[in-house]
Amino acid sequence: MMRMQQQQVVAVEGGVVVSNGGGMESPDDSSSSSAIVYERVAAMASGSAVVVFSASGCCMCHVVKRLLLGLGVGPAVYELDQLGGAGREIQAALAQLLPGSSNGGAVVPVVFVGGRLLGGVDKVMACHINGSLVPLLKDAGALWL
Amino acid sequence: MVQGEESSWRMASAHDHERAAVHLNQAALPYHGGVQAHASAALPASFLDFQPAAAAAAYFGELEEALIHGAANAGGVGHHPGSMITSDMHSAKSAAAGYLAARPPTLEIFPSWPMRHQQQLHSGNSQQSVGSTTDSSSARNTMAQMELVSPGPASSIRPSPPSSSEQQPQQQRQEVMMVTTDDYSYKPAFAPPPATLAAAPSFQQQLQLPLHGGDHDKRKHGLARKDGKLVDSKTERRLAQNREAAKKSRLRKKAYVQNLETSRVRLQQMEQELQRARSQGTFLGGCSGSGDLSSGAAVFDMEYARWLDDDGKRLAELRGALQAHLVDGNLGLIVEECMRHYDELFGLKEELARSDVFHLLTGSWATPAERCFFWIGGFRPSDILKILIQQLDPLTEQQLMGIYGLKQSSEQAEEALAQGLQQLHQSLADTVAAGTLNEGAAVPNYMGLMAIALDKLASLEGFYQQADNLRKQTLHQMRRILTTRQAARCFLSIGEYYRRLRALSNLWASRPRENFIGTDSLSPTGTELQGLHHQPQQNQFSGF
Numbered sequence: 001m002m003r004m005q006q007q008q009v010v011a012v013e014g015g016v017v018v019s020n021g022g023g024m025e026s027p028d029d030s031s032s033s034s035a036i037v038y039e040r041v042a043a044m045a046s047g048s049a050v051v052v053f054s055a056s057g058c059c060m061c062h063v064v065k066r067l068l069l070g071l072g073v074g075p076a077v078y079e080l081d082q083l084g085g086a087g088r089e090i091q092a093a094l095a096q097l098l099p100g101s102s103n104g105g106a107v108v109p110v111v112f113v114g115g116r117l118l119g120g121v122d123k124v125m126a127c128h129i130n131g132s133l134v135p136l137l138k139d140a141g142a143l144w145l
Numbered sequence: 146m147v148q149g150e151e152s153s154w155r156m157a158s159a160h161d162h163e164r165a166a167v168h169l170n171q172a173a174l175p176y177h178g179g180v181q182a183h184a185s186a187a188l189p190a191s192f193l194d195f196q197p198a199a200a201a202a203a204y205f206g207e208l209e210e211a212l213i214h215g216a217a218n219a220g221g222v223g224h225h226p227g228s229m230i231t232s233d234m235h236s237a238k239s240a241a242a243g244y245l246a247a248r249p250p251t252l253e254i255f256p257s258w259p260m261r262h263q264q265q266l267h268s269g270n271s272q273q274s275v276g277s278t279t280d281s282s283s284a285r286n287t288m289a290q291m292e293l294v295s296p297g298p299a300s301s302i303r304p305s306p307p308s309s310s311e312q313q314p315q316q317q318r319q320e321v322m323m324v325t326t327d328d329y330s331y332k333p334a335f336a337p338p339p340a341t342l343a344a345a346p347s348f349q350q351q352l353q354l355p356l357h358g359g360d361h362d363k364r365k366h367g368l369a370r371k372d373g374k375l376v377d378s379k380t381e382r383r384l385a386q387n388r389e390a391a392k393k394s395r396l397r398k399k400a401y402v403q404n405l406e407t408s409r410v411r412l413q414q415m416e417q418e419l420q421r422a423r424s425q426g427t428f429l430g431g432c433s434g435s436g437d438l439s440s441g442a443a444v445f446d447m448e449y450a451r452w453l454d455d456d457g458k459r460l461a462e463l464r465g466a467l468q469a470h471l472v473d474g475n476l477g478l479i480v481e482e483c484m485r486h487y488d489e490l491f492g493l494k495e496e497l498a499r500s501d502v503f504h505l506l507t508g509s510w511a512t513p514a515e516r517c518f519f520w521i522g523g524f525r526p527s528d529i530l531k532i533l534i535q536q537l538d539p540l541t542e543q544q545l546m547g548i549y550g551l552k553q554s555s556e557q558a559e560e561a562l563a564q565g566l567q568q569l570h571q572s573l574a575d576t577v578a579a580g581t582l583n584e585g586a587a588v589p590n591y592m593g594l595m596a597i598a599l600d601k602l603a604s605l606e607g608f609y610q611q612a613d614n615l616r617k618q619t620l621h622q623m624r625r626i627l628t629t630r631q632a633a634r635c636f637l638s639i640g641e642y643y644r645r646l647r648a649l650s651n652l653w654a655s656r657p658r659e660n661f662i663g664t665d666s667l668s669p670t671g672t673e674l675q676g677l678h679h680q681p682q683q684n685q686f687s688g689f
Contacts, residue, residue, distance in 0.1 A: 059565045059572065062564065063561045063565030066560070066561040067558060106607075121607075121611060125614060125615055128558055129551065129558065130618065130625075131622070
């Protein structure tokens with residue numbers, strides 16, 4: 001948990017991208033217990049108004065990122081494939097949070113808005129179409145005006 | 146009985162109205178002694194017009210009767226007037242004989258009357274039903290309604306006001322039955338022509354038609370039913386038998402139609418196979434899709450065909466409801482049905498996407514004109530919205546804002562999906578082209594490369610699902626923004642738009658293409674189209 005705060009944060013064009021996976025590895029067993037992972041995920045999710053857990057090669061993640069960037073949101077993106085073991089743990093934790101994701105077995109992308117879980121790409125799309133996404137983003141402070 | 150009717154049949158085909166009438170009379174006489182025979186010298190043309198339709202309905206009963214009793218004679222005779230009958234089909238207005246001969250050999254196979262009733266028909270006394278169905282309203286040989294026909298006799302049993310509208314549906318139904326089974330040549334069908342007169346009895350004829358020779362019973366029964374009092378037990382029994390047989394016919398028709406549908410699907414599959422084989426030439430091992438349609442795809446095609454039929458019915462329902470200015474509650478029910486109908490299609494597609502997404506993406510289930518506008522295996526939501534905005538003119542300010550917002554959201558979502566797809570394409574191309582292509586499959590890690598490419602291809606399924614999801618969400622949101630009445634018009638517009646696209650595809654497919662012997666009726670490729678432009682067009686489509 002402490003290690004997370006030591007992570008390098010690189011500001012990229014209004015988006016905060018955390019890509020250095022080295023610091024995330026924790027040697028002791030207690031870190032791999034699911035409760036701790038969940039806490040970690042929660043902490044990561046609360047770190048920014050909009051948080052996207054992604055994978056660098058995943059094209060569907062690209063879709064979500066494009067959509068959010070197109071709306072003017074600067075999401076914090078965590079590329080789990082670059083976080084090594086911790087990334088796999090987080091992926092497992094997310095899989096439990098989001099059962100039955102339709103993205104061909106891949107759990108990512110997963111979007112958190114205002115620290116709360118929004119969902120996968122279909123949920124994001126559905127919210128955008130029914131007009132609830134933008135108000136949600138505004139409430140979380142990710143968009144203004 | 147068959148003999149007698151045969152003779153009168155021949156008489157009919159001689160185009161002698163009077164003689165036919167008299168003959169019918171005489172044929173009928175022995176069978177129902179007490180009934181007065183009204184030999185009508187001058188049947189109104191309309192009666193004659195209708196006869197074929199009405200006759201058709203009863204026809205099959207006779208037909209089956211003939212078959213069941215192994216009426217070989219009937220079969221023999223049937224061939225004779227067959228050609229005459231076919232040719233007379235459209236000249237029914239000419240004479241009673243014409244009427245008799247007018248029933249096409251390929252009459253409807255599913256009678257509206259019971260088999261047992263046909264026995265009575267043989268005895269000629271049920272000619273009343275046919276005559277009775279006819280009325281002065283002219284026969285309309287239109288396929289106005291494709292719904293299953295309620296039993297002719299049964300429907301006629303209902304006391305009904307003499308109105309042509311009531312006649313018409315019956316008539317049309319019978320006509321429909323006649324037309325739909327056109328491919329089915331039923332040779333022995335002509336054996337008992339007068340018996341075919343025993344089609345759905347009704348009252349109108351009683352009022353409007355002078356009694357034909359074979360119409361004694363018809364009149365008698367018409368009378369009975371008209372009054373509602375004089376229904377004798379014989380009639381009741383007959384009517385009950387009619388109902389039974391009608392039920393049987395409906396089931397048979399259903400089975401037949403399903404049979405036709407499966408045959409159609411098989412034909413479709415074969416055509417597709419043929420087309421694929423042609424277009425791919427010697428590419429045997431290359432594409433797994435060059436063989437049969439996958440079973441899932443075949444099932445989907447069949448389900449989709451059924452969905453299209455239902456769609457037609459829904460559109461008709463919507464149109465009727467809008468014209469009838471139904472209360473919002475009732476209209477709302479119909480609109481909900483439409484929404485569910487679309488959801489059903491989305492469900493079907495989702496199911497197939499798990500096993501064979503490429504069938505959906507290539508759009509072989511859709512017609513060529515629809516395929517022109519395909520976006521990831523279906524309609525592009527913002528395109529539909531653009532069309533609908535124009536169709537739904539009186540919109541409130543709030544609704545306009547809602548719709549434009551929806552259009553903008555769907556455009557943004559489409560853009561994001563398209564970008565993701567583009568990235569996928571690029572990534573897939575890079576994977577497949579990895580290493581040196583010159584060495585063919587001898588590069589190291591070829592299988593690893595293929596495995597990665599396979600994964601990337603699999604993610605196409607996800608894109609299709611998201612695109613479909615987008616389409617579904619857009620439709621639902623549209624429904625939420627609009628009032629019930631507007632939503633009804635919206636669904637009607639969408640349905641009609643696609644119906645027109647499909648009609649366009651049909652026209653396109655049926656245009657003459659003498660210069661392209663090898664092409665079948667499926668979608669022409671781009672080169673074909675270009676070639677056509679350079680070819681001399683000596684055909685009736687020049688004005689098209």
